[in-house]
Amino acid sequence: MEPRHGDRSTGGNHRAFHRAFAVTFIRPGRPSQGGPHAMSPKTLRNSLVLALVLAGVLQGACKKAGGGKPPAGNLVPVKIMDLPAQVIATGTVTPRVGAQVKVGPRVSGRLERLYVQVGDRVTRGQTLAILEQRDLQANVDKAKAALASALATADYAKSNYDRTKELLPKGYVSQDSVDAARRAYEQARAEADNAKAQLAYAEVQLSYATVTSPIDGIVGSVSTQEGETVAASLSAPTFVTVIDLSRLEVDAYVDEVDIGRVKVGQAATFTVDAFPDKTFQAVVEAIYPQAVIQDNVVNYAVILGIQDAFEGLLRPQMTASVSITLDTTKGALVVPVRAVKHEGGKAYVQVPEGKGLSARPVTLGRESGEFVQIKAGLSEGDKVFVPGAARANDTGGL
Known part of the structure; x- marks a missing residue:
């Protein structure tokens, strides 16, 4: 816990100074006595210089403890808001089933003409390539x-x-x-x-021998060039991959600890690194029953349908940071998470008192994003100290 301004630490520093003074000047004895502890003029001069340096250091410490500037931060009012419970997961933007098609011929032969390149927009039935x-x-x-x-x-x-x-x-x-x-x-x-x-x-x-596009979309890859000979055996060789970028979804991987609380129909949001300031709305459409195990960590794939307009923004394989809303606590008393400190297994916040701050124990509830619920210890309108630089939701100053 941080000491209040003007507390006993200043007196402690003064006492330390007096002890140091006594060690330097009193303990050696007085030269006038001429005893075994008498100082020579050179020793006395060196001791005096040392005492002056020590006095300056201790004086600076006293000023810092008693008259320094208060810590930087803001005084933020305690407020009431709806606080949702969320499951946080990492996901990937992927094409929906049927939105990514590998296209190739069903017969063997030499590729005579290739009409498209990566990035070309194609329509259903459009000719992509012709074999000899x-x-x-x-x-x-x-x-x-x-x-x-x-x-x-x-x-x-x-x-x-x-x-x-x-x-x-x-x-x-x-x-x-x-x-x-x-x-x-x-x-x-x-x-x-x-x-x-x-x-x-x-x-x-x-x-x-005429390869056409089965869907509307964009050419995502081209794996064969004109003049090459392809052989169709049990599976058709792939010439191009066509992706419909208007039919995307998010595959979120939820930890086994949280999967029991996730239900079809729950609202969700996600962001991608390409557009960190834009939040996309989504909804849980399906939960895969088969687990995905990576590095001995068990996750379950949750399919999110994207509700916002995203064409031209999202692309397959983008990494998504997903938040699935489970339920919402109405009218919760909240403070910023940064305002809460912990000591000895108990939580407390700092509130203004006089010209300084004092600690007040609090009972915490649900945490969601940048806010945490206060169940006891504060009332609406109270102000708490939030250290660090001010943010958009912070008000006031200290």
Whole structure:
């Protein structure tokens, strides 16, 4: 606890001075006695110089204890406000599900044209790249020719079947001939249908050589250059990554100690390092049941939906400082956290008394941000001393 101005410390310094004086001048004895403790003139001169230096030091200490300036700070009135309980967490800005898509071809080939670069804005269905198509186009042409042949065969088989049917009543052909003609016609028609399917398949394969964007967004990365050959096997190779920056969320990682108090629908706020003075409003949308364990610390992912307009400000992988509001204490008596001191396991604040400060014990409650609740020891309108430079919420001075 800090001493009040003008307390006993000044007298203590004076007493120290007298003791030092006695050690310097009295203890050695008086030269006039001529005893074993008598001083020579040189020793007396040195002792006098030492006493003067010591007197100056002690005099400065006395001034500091009794007449120095009070500590720098402000007198801030105790006030009443709503005090929310919060869970503090660190999170990351991430795209929502479906807002980041890796785009690539479903067929192998050489990349012939790449129409976009990183940062380009694209729309759904826009062409991003084209692979070499000569072999695929040849397959389409071949399938068209096969279809034309199959259709011609089917037409001939149908005509033959019709003629054979007409001759049966006249006795010119047997029933077996009619059945054979009908079977040939049905087989030709099936082959024509198969040729149509082969043509459709070849056209689809050809379409895969043209890579289009499945969503509106911005090109986040390009991993292939013109002239490179790509091979599509079990998974399609990635040409570009498209991100919809209008569909972002915050993944906050809440400690296992606090996760039981977090519920879907609770309000939250967060800030990012890029815009430290802007606070974004959010709401808890989901809590992942699976824990995330890093360095033996158990956290749970909490998904926050962003309520404010953020397009053009937030970007994926930005670090977010998150505060989730649990509940609010209405009409709490509060003081700045900086005003509270602790000694011997008890809390106290400094209040003005006379020309100085005196300590007053207080009972603390909930702490939120820069303020802490006072349950006992102060009343609304009382003033407490807040050390350090003044801040926006501080009033008064000392």
